[in-house]
Amino acid sequence: MRIVLAAIGRLKKGPERDLAERYRERAGQIGRGLGVTACDVAEIIESRARRAPDRCAEEATALLAVLPEGAALIAYDERGRANLSSDEIAARVAGWRDAGKPALAIVIGGADGLDSRIRERADxxxxxxxxxxxxxxVRILALEQVYRSLTILAGHPYHRGDPAGLSGS
Structure with missing residues (x-):
């Protein structure tokens, strides 16, 4: 399974980019033993359209174009679930991997949010x-959760949550 984080905008050089890269590299390293072939980031240029709905639509087209075919999709959106535990996210990732999904795509929209096409496509x-x-x-947190999910699946001590994943917290 390949992991691709697709995000609107580019991170400039600095501590945020360095931290995001650190989590991406760590995820790639620990993921090898779990059937993860790569952990990549695709940065999409922000739309210059005048109206917010048009910007969201253009950005959605660009995001959808970089998603691997057949990928499971996690979308980060203000309307999304905020109470899913790391153990539950890891279980979802394992389920997609074990079901033979070729990739996991994680999408972060731009300043205007995500177009409905992305939200409807999201698993x-x-x-x-x-x-x-x-x-x-948000990009750092998303990559950290990818890394955390993979450490949970690998039994690595990074995550100190409920080892059985039963508490739901």
């Missing part, structure tokens, strides 16, 4: 809560 829509977060922070 899982998540949120980091009601607060508005900077785009760079």
């Amino acid at each position: 899982l829509t998540l949120s980091f809560g009601a607060a508005t977060l900077p785009h760079a922070i």
Whole structure:
């Protein structure tokens, strides 16, 4: 299974980009033993359309174009579930992997959010809560959750949650 995080916008050089890259590299390393062949990031240029709905539509077209065929899709959107535990996310990733999904795509929209085409295509829509977060922070958090999910599946001690994944927290 290949993991691809597709995000609107580019992270500039600096600590946010460095931290995102660190989690991406760690996910790739630990994922090898779990059947993960790669953990890649695709940065999509922000739309310059005048109206927000047009920007979202253009960005959705670009995002959908980079998603691997047959991929399971997690979309980060303000309307998504904010209470899914890391253990539950890891179980979903394992389920998709074990079902033979060739890839897991994770999508982060631009400043105007995600077009309905992305939300409708998503297998899982998540949120980091009601607060508005900077785009760079959302990317870091999404990559950290990828890494955390893979450490859970590998039995690595990074995650100190419920080892049986039964508490739902």
